[in-house]
Amino acid sequence: MSDSTPQQVHRRRVMYVPGYDPVHPRKYRERYRREAAAQAAISGYEIAMGPKRTDGKFGWHLSAMIDGCAVETDVEVMYWADIVRASMSHGILATYGQLARTAWAYIGSGALFRLMRLRKGPVIAALYPVVFLLVQLVLAICIGVASALAVEWVGVQLIGIPLSVFGLILGLVMVWAVLDLFRRYDNRFLAYYLMHDYAFSARYGGAYPLAQETRMAAFADRIEAALNADPDEVLIVGHSSGAYLAVSILADLIRAGRVPDGGPKLALLSLGQVIPMVSFLPNAHRLRADLAFLSMRDDITWVDVTAPGDGCAFALCDPVAVTGVAPEGKRWPLVISAAFTHTLSPARWKALRWRLFELHFQYLNAFDRPGDYEYFRITAGPETLQSRFAGRAPSKSRIERPVNRYRDQAA
CATH class of the missing domain: 3.40.50 (Rossmann fold)
Structure with a gap:
C-alpha cells in the first residue's frame, strides 16, 4: 500500500x-x-x-x-x-484410556485413512502421541519385568526361596515409576499434551x-x-x-x-x-x-x-x-x-x-x-x-477434492 x-x-x-x-x-x-x-x-x-x-x-x-x-x-x-487445562488434568491410567478411545474414534470411523489422503504431516503428528505413549508403556513393562526377575534371582541365590510377591510388587512399582517419569518430563516430549488435544476433539465424535x-x-x-x-x-x-x-x-x-x-x-x-x-x-x-x-x-x-x-x-x-x-x-x-x-x-x-x-x-x-x-x-x-486480498487468486496447489465420508449437517 x-x-x-x-x-x-x-x-x-x-x-x-x-x-x-x-x-x-x-x-x-x-x-x-x-x-x-x-x-x-x-x-x-x-x-x-x-x-x-x-x-x-x-x-x-x-x-x-x-x-x-x-x-x-x-x-x-x-x-x-x-x-484446556481441565481436559488435561487426567492421570496416567486415564490418559491411556483416552488413547484407546481416540484411536478407535479415528480408526473405527475411517476418518484417519481419509485424512491421510489430504496431508500426511498432521496425521503423523496425530499418531505420534499414540505411538510414543505405547513405547513408554512397553519400556516401563520391560523394566518392571526385569526388576521382578532380578529380585527372584537374588532371592533364590541368597536364601533359596523365590520372593514372588515382593518381585511382583517391585515390578509394578517400577512400571508406574517409569510412566510417571515420562509424564513429568512431557514438556520435552509433548506426548501427553498432544494426546489430550486429539482426545478433546474426538471425545464426542466431533460434537x-x-x-x-x-x-x-x-x-x-x-x-x-x-x-x-x-x-x-x-x-x-x-x-x-x-x-x-x-x-x-x-x-x-x-x-x-x-x-x-x-x-x-x-x-x-x-x-x-x-x-x-x-x-x-x-x-x-x-x-x-x-x-x-x-x-x-x-x-x-x-x-x-x-x-x-x-x-x-x-x-x-x-x-x-x-x-x-x-x-x-x-x-x-x-x-x-x-x-x-x-x-x-x-x-x-x-x-x-x-x-x-x-x-x-x-x-x-x-x-x-x-x-x-x-x-x-x-x-x-x-x-x-x-x-x-481483493483480487488475490487462491493457491494453485490447494486441495479441494471432497474426501470426507460424513457429510450430514445439523438442521
Missing part, C-alpha cells in the same frame, strides 16, 4: 481465538510484542503496544504508523485455556462439549459488542484448533442476526487450521453446517492461510471443500500459502525446519522476507482484510 492509497481502517478490533493451548494469554501478548517489534524493524514501520483499553478480560492496545497511516487497534484474546459451547456463546457476545463499538473492521483470527471454533462462532452470530447492517467490515483469518481433524468425525454435524453456511456469505471475508512447511496443519486444504459440504456458488475461504520457504530467509528456515511447534506458530511471528501475508500489517495496518 502506498501513501496515496485511501486508508480503510482507522480503528480496528481483533478477536484472537487460540488453539488447544493451556498457556495464559500473556504468552500471546509477549509473542505479539516481540514479533511486532522484529517485523516493524524489517518492514520499516512503527507499532507501539500498550495496556488494553476495552472491557475484555485479556488483551492489549496497538498504535501503528504503517505506510504513512495511523491506526489504532484493540486486540482481545478469547480465553479458553481453563477448559462440541457443553463447556466449549458455553464459552463460544460468550465469545459471540464479545464479538457482537465489538461490532457495535463502531470500529472500521472487526477481524476474527482463529489459529490451529481455534479456526474451527471461529467458524462456528461467526456462523452463530450471523444466523442470529447479531451482525449490524452497515456496521464494521467483518473478517475471518484462519491460520494453520486443523479443521478436517474434527469435521471428518461422524458427529461433527454442527461444524459441517457452519462451514457450508459461512462459505456462502457475502457479508464477510474469510482468508485461510497455511504453509506446506507446517507439519501440524492441513496445509492448503480448503476446509469446506475437502469436508464435502461445499454448496453451489461457494465463495469462501480464499486459500493461500504463507510460503515459508520464500518468506523466510534460508538461514531462518534452516533454524526452524525441524522445530515443528514453533513452525505451527510462525503465522503469528515476523517474516524476514515478508510477502502478501504479514500478520502485523493485517492486524495493525490501514487496510481491511477484504481490501488487502
Whole structure:
C-alpha cells in the first residue's frame, strides 16, 4: 500500500481465538510484542503496544504508523485455556484410556485413512502421541519385568526361596515409576499434551462439549459488542484448533442476526487450521453446517492461510471443500500459502525446519522476507482484510477434492 492509497481502517478490533493451548494469554501478548517489534524493524514501520483499553478480560492496545497511516487497534484474546487445562488434568491410567478411545474414534470411523489422503504431516503428528505413549508403556513393562526377575534371582541365590510377591510388587512399582517419569518430563516430549488435544476433539465424535459451547456463546457476545463499538473492521483470527471454533462462532452470530447492517467490515483469518481433524468425525454435524453456511456469505471475508512447511496443519486444504459440504456458488475461504520457504530467509528456515511447534506458530511471528501475508500489517495496518486480498487468486496447489465420508449437517 502506498501513501496515496485511501486508508480503510482507522480503528480496528481483533478477536484472537487460540488453539488447544493451556498457556495464559500473556504468552500471546509477549509473542505479539516481540514479533511486532522484529517485523516493524524489517518492514520499516512503527507499532507501539500498550495496556488494553476495552472491557475484555485479556488483551492489549496497538498504535501503528504503517505506510504513512495511523491506526489504532484493540486486540482481545478469547480465553479458553481453563477448559484446556481441565481436559488435561487426567492421570496416567486415564490418559491411556483416552488413547484407546481416540484411536478407535479415528480408526473405527475411517476418518484417519481419509485424512491421510489430504496431508500426511498432521496425521503423523496425530499418531505420534499414540505411538510414543505405547513405547513408554512397553519400556516401563520391560523394566518392571526385569526388576521382578532380578529380585527372584537374588532371592533364590541368597536364601533359596523365590520372593514372588515382593518381585511382583517391585515390578509394578517400577512400571508406574517409569510412566510417571515420562509424564513429568512431557514438556520435552509433548506426548501427553498432544494426546489430550486429539482426545478433546474426538471425545464426542466431533460434537462440541457443553463447556466449549458455553464459552463460544460468550465469545459471540464479545464479538457482537465489538461490532457495535463502531470500529472500521472487526477481524476474527482463529489459529490451529481455534479456526474451527471461529467458524462456528461467526456462523452463530450471523444466523442470529447479531451482525449490524452497515456496521464494521467483518473478517475471518484462519491460520494453520486443523479443521478436517474434527469435521471428518461422524458427529461433527454442527461444524459441517457452519462451514457450508459461512462459505456462502457475502457479508464477510474469510482468508485461510497455511504453509506446506507446517507439519501440524492441513496445509492448503480448503476446509469446506475437502469436508464435502461445499454448496453451489461457494465463495469462501480464499486459500493461500504463507510460503515459508520464500518468506523466510534460508538461514531462518534452516533454524526452524525441524522445530515443528514453533513452525505451527510462525503465522503469528515476523517474516524476514515478508510477502502478501504479514500478520502485523493485517492486524495493525490501514487496510481491511477484504481490501488487502481483493483480487488475490487462491493457491494453485490447494486441495479441494471432497474426501470426507460424513457429510450430514445439523438442521
